[in-house]
Amino acid sequence: MAALTIATGTGNWFSALALGVTLLKCLLIPTYHSTDFEVHRNWLAITHSLPISQWYYERFSVIFMDVLFVYAVRECCKCIDGKKVGKELTEKPKFILSVLLLWNFGLLIVDHIHFQYNGFLFGLMLLSIARLFQKRHMEGAFLFAVLLHFKHIYLYVAPAYGVYLLRSYCFTANKPDGSIRWKSFSFVRVISLGLVVFLVSALSLGPFLALNQLPQVFSRLFPFKRGLCHAYWAPNFWALYNALDKVLSVIGLKLKFLDPNNIPKASMTSGLVQQFQHTVLPSVTPLATLICTLIAILPSIFCLWFKPQGPRGFLRCLTLCALSSFMFGWHVHEKAILLAILPMSLLSVGKAGDASIFLILTTTGHYSLFPLLFTAPELPIKILLMLLFTIYSISSLKTLFRKEKPLFNWMETFYLLGLGPLEVCCEFVFPFTSWKVKYPFIPLLLTSVYCAVGITYAWFKLYVSVLIDSAIGKTKKQ
Secondary structure, three states: OOHHHHHHHHHHHHHHOOOHHHHHHHHOOOOOOHHHHHHHHHHHHHHHOOOOHHHOOOOOOOOOOOOOOOHHHHHHHHOOOOOOOOOOOHHHHHHHHHHHOOHHHHHHHHHHHOOEEEEEEHHHHHHHHHHHOOOOHHHHHHHHHHHHOOOOOHHHHHHHHHHHHHHHEEEEOOOOOOEOOOOHEEEEHHHHHHHHHHHHHHEEEEEHHHOHHHHHHHHEEEOOOOOEEEEOOOOOOHHHHHHHHHHHHHHHHHOOOOOOOHHHOOOOOOOOOOOOOOOOOOOHHHHHHHHHHHHHHHHHHHHHHHHOOOOHHHHHHHHHHHHHHHHHOOOOOOOHHHHHHHHHHHHHHOOOOHHHHHHEEEEHHOOHHHHHHHHHHHHHHHHHHHHHHHHHHHHHHHOOOOOOOOOOOHHHHHHHHHHHHHHHHHHHHHOOOHHHHHHOOOOHHHHHHHHHHHHHHHHHHHHHHHHHHHHHHHHHOO
């Protein structure tokens, strides 16, 4: 705090925040790390010692350093509207946003305890978003193309980038009612964007194309044989679907509607990464999840095309694409929720409604990451860090929007407070019960299902907000 006070006086508060979180990351070095540590270290050894023709015959992921993240956050802060400016530094939207991004709890534990390198990737994404806000469209397109070839999970938000660049960059003018002016289409801009994407793709995939190894690369990128859900169900629609199937199967057995000999033993709750069949409900295929994801994304894409609403409209569409893919995608990891939380942070300091959605999404999404850190020494660390981040997020955004209606209604407040008893039950009560041996999956199931309810609610609430704003914008122009 002393460093922050000194920096505030000289106008270097951002540097103080960045330095503070860097020191915290250093303190987390001795903590538990997952097997991802060995995976990433082994990948470095592979790329260093083996020729490129043998890289993708090893079953490991790519390692990246988060060198751009702090710079990207600073660039994003420059894009924030300064209309809501408080008297104190801590009440300014740019300061609040800097804390929400730099000190993001989920990114801290995933990168610096669980051990991954998402900071660099999210830095590229935030920097590309900032460039689009600054109307530097070619730079934004280039950065996103690079990001997409670094990690294919960002394919989820590619529709938002593609539609926005086509609508707001390749078409150079709108009609007075906001509809598209078709004659303003610029072939030069389309060719320029296409050339950027082609060059990045050629540089990234060209060597594997020359070696005739693209099928092998894609087999590593899209492992459909891993099953619908990860060992720990990501808190999405399929977690609720799996839980409902489990409940129906138990009821069916009790009422003797089902033959126990035809039911697989703990297929969905065995903790194994594999394909499985549902007992009562129809089993889900990769094609079904793709169709569900596309259906979920389409309304936000239509809004972005017909009523683009500038960079902010693009950001809301990007968040919805990320959330929809998280909700309905195949074999989604719980860590993928950060793909929606970080861009939603930028929206949270702009409108009270978006702040409310952000707080529900980030609190629930961050809590769903708790099972990643399952060793006893990290228990107080994760609880303390999440409490600090959550309390700051709620208090700062309440202060920022204190002249507007409350950010939560009674139902939302009750739900968020329920995370406390859930943590007590899973961490401090269940381990001492007789169920621990017979039903070891129960804490993970409860965490996944409870968080899935909150994330589904936030997704639905954001969608309603986008559709209403689009309709209001259309009515005003008429």
